[in-house]
Amino acid sequence: MTIQEQKVVLRKYIKQLKHSLSREDMKQQSEEICDLIEHQPEFIDANIVLAYWAMDDEVNLEKLIMKWYKKKTILLPCVTNDILEIRQFTGLESMKIGPSFGILEPIGEKFTEVEKINFTIIPGIAYDIDSNRMGRGKAYYDKFLLHTHTFKVGVCFNVQLFEQIPHDALDIKMDTVVSPKASYIHGQIIKDIFLN
Secondary structure (H helix, E strand, C coil), X not given: CXXXXXXXXXXXXXXXXXXXXXXXXXXXXXXXXXXXXXXXXXXXXXCEEECCCCCCCCCCCHHHHHHHCCCCEEEEEEEECCEEEEEECCCHHHEEECCCCCXXXXXXXXXXXXXXXXXXXXXXXXXXXXXXXXXXXXCHHHHHHCCCXXXXXXXXXXXXXXXXXXXXXXXXXXXXXXXXXXXXXXXXXXXXXXXX
C-alpha cells in the first residue's frame, strides 16, 4: 500500500473515530487545548499569531481567538481558488461565510508579510508523537508553511494522535503537537487498519 493509499484509509478511519465524540467532548477538549497553548512560552512571546476558524469536526479555537485578538495580531486563513490567503481577525463583525468550506472568514486586506508570523496553530486529520501531520489532502498548509519561519503547533483531539502516521517529504513537520492528553496513543490500531 502506497503512502497516499494509507492516508486515504486513515482519513476514513479518523472520520469514524470523530463520530464517537460528542459535541460536549469536542468542546471540552478544545477548551483544554486553548488553555495549553496560552501557557506555551512561544505563544506568550508571539506578537503575530496565525490561527484558524474551525469547521464542525476540528478543534475549536474561538475561545483563544476572542480572548487575544485585541492583545496580539490574530490572523486567520481564507481559501481562494485553492490558495491559502491570510487576513487579520478584528472581531466577529469583520467575518463572512467563505465560499470554499462554508465557515466564517475575515474580510479586509490580505496579510502578505508572512515572514513576520511568530506562531501558527494548524488543524489536521491526524498527528503522531514525532510531530508529523496529515491534512485533508489539499496541501494548503504545506505549501503556505514553506514560506514561513513560524513556530508550528498542530492541534488535535485525543483520537487523532497516533504513535506513527504515514507521511512523505512534502509533509511539513510541526514543532509540537497539542492535544488534551498526549499520552493517549493507539499506534497499534493504525497498523491494524492498514493490514485489513
